[in-house]
Amino acid sequence: MLKTPVFLLIAVALLAACATSPTGRSQLMLMPESQMTQMGLQAFENIKKEIPVDTGTNASRYVNCVAQAITREVGGSWEIVVFKDDSANAFALPGRKIGVNSGLLKVAKNQDQLATVIGHEVAHVLAHHSNERVSQQFAVEQSLGLISALSSPQTETGRTMMGLLGVGAQYGILMPYNRVQESEADRLGLNLMARAGFNPAESINLWKNMSAAGGAQPPEFLSTHPSHSTRISGLNAILPSAQQLQRTAQQQGKRPACSLKMP
Numbered sequence: 001m002l003k004t005p006v007f008l009l010i011a012v013a014l015l016a017a018c019a020t021s022p023t024g025r026s027q028l029m030l031m032p033e034s035q036m037t038q039m040g041l042q043a044f045e046n047i048k049k050e051i052p053v054d055t056g057t058n059a060s061r062y063v064n065c066v067a068q069a070i071t072r073e074v075g076g077s078w079e080i081v082v083f084k085d086d087s088a089n090a091f092a093l094p095g096r097k098i099g100v101n102s103g104l105l106k107v108a109k110n111q112d113q114l115a116t117v118i119g120h121e122v123a124h125v126l127a128h129h130s131n132e133r134v135s136q137q138f139a140v141e142q143s144l145g146l147i148s149a150l151s152s153p154q155t156e157t158g159r160t161m162m163g164l165l166g167v168g169a170q171y172g173i174l175m176p177y178n179r180v181q182e183s184e185a186d187r188l189g190l191n192l193m194a195r196a197g198f199n200p201a202e203s204i205n206l207w208k209n210m211s212a213a214g215g216a217q218p219p220e221f222l223s224t225h226p227s228h229s230t231r232i233s234g235l236n237a238i239l240p241s242a243q244q245l246q247r248t249a250q251q252q253g254k255r256p257a258c259s260l261k262m263p
Contacts, residue, residue: 021127021128021184022126022127022184022188028132028135028136029128029131029132029135030131030134030135031131031134031135033094033128033131036094036095036128036130036131036134037094037095038095039094039095039130039134040093040094040095040097040130041093041095041097043093044079044081044093044095044097044099047083047099048081051083051084051085052083052084053081053082053083053084054082054083054084054102055082057082058260058261059082059102059105059260060082062105062111062114062258062259062260063080063082063100063105063114064080065111065256065258066111066114066115066118066198066256066258067080067098067100067118068080069115069196069197069198069254069256069258070115070118070119070122070192070193070196071096071098071122072196073192073195073196074122074126074192076096077096078096078097078098079096079097079098080098080100081097081098081099081100082099082100082101082102083099083100083101083102084102085101085102085103086101086102086103087101087103087104088101088103088104088106088107088108088210088213089101089103089104090104090117090118090121091121092118092121092122092124092125093125093130094125094130094131096125098118098121098122100114100117100118104117105260106213107206107209107210107213108206108209109205109206109209110202110259111198111256111257111258111259112193112198112199112200112201112202112203113202113203113205113206113209114258115193115196115198115202115256116189116190116193116198116200116202116203116206117206118193119188119189119190119192119193119196119198120185120186120189120190121185121189122189122192123184123185123186123187123188123189123192124181124185126188126192127181127184127185127188129181129184129185132181179226182226182231183226183231183234186203186231186234186235187234187238190203190235190238190239190242191238191241191242191245194242194243194245194246194249195245195246195248195249195254196249196254196256197246197249197250197254197255197256198246198256199246200235200239200242200243200245200246201239201243203235203239204232204235204236204239207228207231207232207235208228208232210228211228
């Protein structure tokens with residue numbers, strides 16, 4: 001009886017794992033969504049144990065106001081947590097989890113700029129970018145130990161997995177999304193926040209703020225992220241269509257009114 005060569009089995013598995021992103025890009029996704037959800041939940045619980053949570057404050061109510069307007073556009077029940085961390089960061093995870101660091105509120109100056117960041121992070125989840133990254137690592141490692149490693153986020157493999165999910169900065173390992181994924185999240189996130197009634201033009205001001213806050217940035221060819229100028233140029237190109245989405249949203253009565261002065 002002939003045995004199927006291992007390389008052929010792998011090839012068949014890879015073909016079966018091909019998917020298409022919301023923008024029409026081909027993706028490799030080996031992990032079932034149920035597993036990604038489990039990993040997202042585990043990662044979020046790890047972070048809540050490590051970093052103090054801000055609850056019952058104006059900042060928490062403000063972030064929830066903005067995030068809930070965004071998540072209403074995608075459906076489902078999302079957990080939104082503000083972390084007491086001075087870094088200007090936010091993330092979203094499979095399993096409908098959103099984390100916003102308090103330091104981001106010093107850079108995102110208004111509800112529209114905050115909506116830009118949250119929309120961008122939610123877009124990473126909607127486009128299954130974590131699944132792509134985990135699948136690529138899984139294909140290399142060929143080990144289910146990647147999944148169990150999340151229970152020990154302080155180990156090297158555990159930190160790697162947290163990084164692949166998009167929250168590695170909390171554990172001292174930075175694994176940014178690649179340029180294609182970042183540009184895709186910019187586009188999807190801008191449309192998402194505009195559909196919620198936020199002003200997409202403020203996305204430009206947000207990244208100008210990020211550029212000023214970030215200081216010197218490495219040349220683009222040395223980075224996996226688009227440079228700030230490239231990102232702003234890309235957002236400007238799709239701004240007119242996003243502004244039309246905002247006008248439609250406002251005609252439907254979607255006019256978010258979130259501020260840090262909320263009662």
